[in-house]
Amino acid sequence: MRIIAAVLLSMLMFGACAEQKSDMSAEVKEVNFADLSFEEQHASIVSDTETAKKGLAAKGEYSCCVMPPCNWCLINDKHCNCATHLTKGESVCGECGQSWAIGRGILAGVEAEDVKWGPDNVHSH
């Protein structure tokens, strides 16, 4: 949603100095996500998920056990506790489980074959 936020921000900025710069308001272009090409939508989604995860991580709400961090927990749980679950010997989300299987685990002392995860992507909270 970064594009929309940028548009809103520039609209606000133009609004604040509308008297002097009313001629420039014609240059403010609405960008609807639905009107973007798939490649542009994809780039926006990837970039936005990274931004969202970084924001959650800064608040201590994205504690993932793999690198790059999973997307499953972001979409389905709005946070990631996979590292905590793993430390307690509990299951992790399916994406984290798969990531461990291909060598992307980042928790020291954990072996990929010991990581519990299910094909249904469900993990305990």
Ligand SMILES: [Zn+2]
């Ligand atoms: Zn995760």
Ligand SMILES: [Zn+2]
């Ligand atoms: Zn996860």
